[in-house]
Amino acid sequence: MPASIYFADLTSPRARALLDSGPVPVLLLPVGAVEPHGPHAPLGTDSVISAAICKHAALSLGDDPTVRAFVLPEIAYGVTRYSAAFTGAITISEGTLHAMVVEVCASLRAQGFGHLVIVNSHFEPAHVATLRKAAEDAGVGFLDVTRRAVAEQLTAEFQRGAAHAGRYETSLVLSSRPELVEAETMRRLPAYELDMPAAMAAGQTDFLAMGMDRAYCGAPAEATAAEGEETLATLSRLLVDLIRERVQATIRT
Template identity: 35%
Template sequence: MEFQYQNSYEVKDKIDQSKIAILPIGAVEAHGPHLPLGTDNLLAERLSAKLAERVNGLQLPTLPYGQVWSLRNFPGSINISNDALIHMLVDIGESLYKQGFATFAMVNGHLGNGTALKEAARALYETCPEMRVFYFFYPGMNQAAAEVRETDSAHSTYFHACEIETSYMLYLAPEYVEMDKAITDIPDIPMHADVTPTPWEEFTKTAVLGDAKLATKEKGKYIVDIALENMVKLINM
């Protein structure tokens, strides 16, 4: 159920019936020639809708901006600071707590938001001790992706506009994918990128980290459904 389309006269009863708030969080950034700037928003939003249906949650409006420092110099990317994101998430969480929610699940579509989400959850742990706070980023995806991918990952952590993320889009938002424009770009990511600030233009001109041509809806469904099942289990535990 989408929170923003409820009215103030009836929403209190719906909060009491659900107690679960689900916030999709994404970003606006370059995703190669075949995926839109709002890829992370679309993925977070559509995955959140599936999660809300499974756990009887209330899906909040998507938070569409994220920390995209690494890609901030690519055309179309919009970056906000970790501090700004943390403050907003804490404010949202505290407001939800006052409204009577018992669970706040942040469904993240952008890896770069991870630090801010974790810090916000820690802050809410102190200020909203009776509310469970989750920060989800495709839990269990690493093993699932390894089972279906046809090429090695360009990085042990990063995946971007590649075989995997494009597969997610083909499953969750296929109408926004232009597979005829998909490319293969497997950059050599230097070791120092893991230990010192490194803008991505130092190792890629496309923002694609892999072979997007190998993406399929079936791969995306396999991985996303495993992540969804894990989120459901964690919320219901």
């Protein structure tokens, strides 16, 4: 029984043993971004959230007799052009992101790890579209939180599309890495309602054009660790469902 839920913590023989016997191993690939999340939350917010979802799901499957999840080293960079006006935004191209995801997955699949799931928390359309394509090309799963069936299970603010560094995301960081949130600043921020998907569909291609002059929308002042824990439990459950679905699908064929 491996001592860690983190794939890169294992030795090579331990990793090999996962393929030989025991529960079916499923590898989770957290994907994030480095970009401004208001004046209160860290640049790496999306990575923090993806890592937290993967960790929660892997721990919850710890005693499962049929499937075991391991968290891969994350892909911490994404396509982040919307936030380019702010210090700290780091963008990579669609081609780079696609190649990174596909090559990591192909490398593992070639060794016999047939079950991989991408877990993403950065929702810029070009980034999400690239991951959808990469998941398809690599033949791996993708927990796509922007899909209606998934989004419907998340909080009201998220469903309204005000999902950047507001109550939803800030709560998730508060529940997993509270020391990274500047709480005093957070409490003083006025709410800024915005339907980001609608603004994007209307052709606005950066935060400033959307009126997000401090790189957030929604209501960060209302964020709580308790809400973050609840959301995390929901996201983890959705991920575990997807993991089981994928493992089942291949057992049948």
